[in-house]
Amino acid sequence: MSPTEKLAPGAPPAADFIPLIVPEICGNEWEYVKECLDTNWVSSVGTYVDRFEKLTAERVGTKYAVATVNGTAALHIALMLAGVEANDEVLVSTLTFIAPANTIRYLGAWPVFIDAEPNHWQIDPNAVIDFLDKGCRWDGHALVNRKTGRRVKAILPVHILGHPVDLDPMLDVAAKYSLPVIEDATEGLGARYRGKGLGSFGQTGCFSFNGNKIITTGGGGMLVTNDPELAKRAKYLTTQAKDDPIEYVHNEIGYNYRLTNVLAAIGCAQMEQLDTFVDAKRKIAKRYQEALSTIPGIQLPNEADGGYSTYWMYTVLIDEHQSGISSRDLLRELGMCKIQARPLWQPMHRSPAHQQDFDFSCPVADGLYQKALSLPCSVGLKSDAQDAVIEAVNSVIDAHRASSRAR
Numbered sequence: 001m002s003p004t005e006k007l008a009p010g011a012p013p014a015a016d017f018i019p020l021i022v023p024e025i026c027g028n029e030w031e032y033v034k035e036c037l038d039t040n041w042v043s044s045v046g047t048y049v050d051r052f053e054k055l056t057a058e059r060v061g062t063k064y065a066v067a068t069v070n071g072t073a074a075l076h077i078a079l080m081l082a083g084v085e086a087n088d089e090v091l092v093s094t095l096t097f098i099a100p101a102n103t104i105r106y107l108g109a110w111p112v113f114i115d116a117e118p119n120h121w122q123i124d125p126n127a128v129i130d131f132l133d134k135g136c137r138w139d140g141h142a143l144v145n146r147k148t149g150r151r152v153k154a155i156l157p158v159h160i161l162g163h164p165v166d167l168d169p170m171l172d173v174a175a176k177y178s179l180p181v182i183e184d185a186t187e188g189l190g191a192r193y194r195g196k197g198l199g200s201f202g203q204t205g206c207f208s209f210n211g212n213k214i215i216t217t218g219g220g221g222m223l224v225t226n227d228p229e230l231a232k233r234a235k236y237l238t239t240q241a242k243d244d245p246i247e248y249v250h251n252e253i254g255y256n257y258r259l260t261n262v263l264a265a266i267g268c269a270q271m272e273q274l275d276t277f278v279d280a281k282r283k284i285a286k287r288y289q290e291a292l293s294t295i296p297g298i299q300l301p302n303e304a305d306g307g308y309s310t311y312w313m314y315t316v317l318i319d320e321h322q323s324g325i326s327s328r329d330l331l332r333e334l335g336m337c338k339i340q341a342r343p344l345w346q347p348m349h350r351s352p353a354h355q356q357d358f359d360f361s362c363p364v365a366d367g368l369y370q371k372a373l374s375l376p377c378s379v380g381l382k383s384d385a386q387d388a389v390i391e392a393v394n395s396v397i398d399a400h401r402a403s404s405r406a407r
């Protein structure tokens with residue numbers, strides 16, 4: 001975790017330090033939180049929880065939303081709702097933050113890591129289709145992985161960096177094999193696929209309101225769905241699976257995964273500003289696009305047809321041969337200019353935490369991991385700060401190209 005993603009209280013960064021991504025708290029947050037404190041409604045029930053759920057469902061375009069303590073908890077519950085059990089398998093993006101892969105293991109199930117596609121860096125629908133069509137067989141009751149003999153139970157595509165996964169082919173193949181789709185849309189709030197909000201396509205969709213996400217509650221999450229039974233069960237499982245309104249009687253193991261009213265109050269205030277935040281992010285992306293497109297060796301992100309990206313985390317690819325510098329060296333040199341950049345996540349098929357008895361081959365994700373670099377893109381990033389980033393990237397690459405030519 002980088003320093004700005006976990007700032008010590010009372011220790012603001014130096015004035016000329018440009019952090020990767022920090023929250024923007026400039027709406028009704030104080031007012032709503034104060035109301036919670038003044039009225040004593042601070043804990044896990046309250047009008048702000050209900051309102052935040054309603055606002056999120058409306059925004060995403062689903063009938064129901066259930067607030068959770070964080071995005072990881074939402075994913076954990078979503079997998080339970082999909083019927084995932086120990087020794088089942090779930091297809092998941094290899095190029096992702098680790099949380100979705102971890103939640104599969106929480107249930108004793110196993111992730112099947114799927115490679116990324118090279119154009120928008122999302123999970124490759126063709127690789128999913130290929131695995132299901134060729135890597136699995138139907139044993140009369142269930143779809144079974146030919147290699148492991150385990151049942152394949154769900155598909156968990158992760159919309160990364162604020163851009164949508166190509167969902168149509170994914171949903172088609174999921175329907176063909178009756179597999180539930182769980183969308184990890186934690187990085188994709190406000191983004192759209194063919195005009196509809198991410199998170200609204202699958203059986204369930206999951207969101208996070210961690211400090212570096214497009215809106216934040218400090219920490220929080222949400223599970224969305226159109227299915228009233230699943231919504232009810234999500235509420236139940238996140239509330240210790242209490243079965244009687246009065247008596248403490250529980251028929252199942254549940255979890256304490258609820259979001260507090262205080263945090264939901266922040267969430268309501270943040271959600272009111274989502275459109276403004278997305279606009280700001282898209283402007284920042286456009287500015288980077290204009291300024292960086294002429295620099296040799298940098299490949300910029302772009303939007304797919306039918307996709308609407310929030311550019312949540314503005315990420316570029318650095319080609320070492322053309323630019324004269326690797327993404328990691330550029331990261332270090334930007335750091336020396338007090339500019340915080342970040343690599344992408346180690347792909348899950350490479351993660352020591354997720355080793356299995358055999359190797360997954362995901363060459364596209366490997367290449368992206370090596371080249372990717374995320375640049376400062378806070379909603380509140382000022383244009384002079386962005387200019388400083390552009391200038392620094394430009395001059396570092398210039399210097400390295402000159403010295404690699406001289407050699």
Ligand SMILES: *Cc1c(COP(=O)(O)O)cnc(C)c1O
Pocket residue numbers: 070071072073096097099100158184186187207208209210219220221
């Ligand atoms: C942030 C994130 C999560 C987890 O959210 P938390 O609220 O931090 O638990 C899950 N998946 C992805 C892709 C994320 O970026």
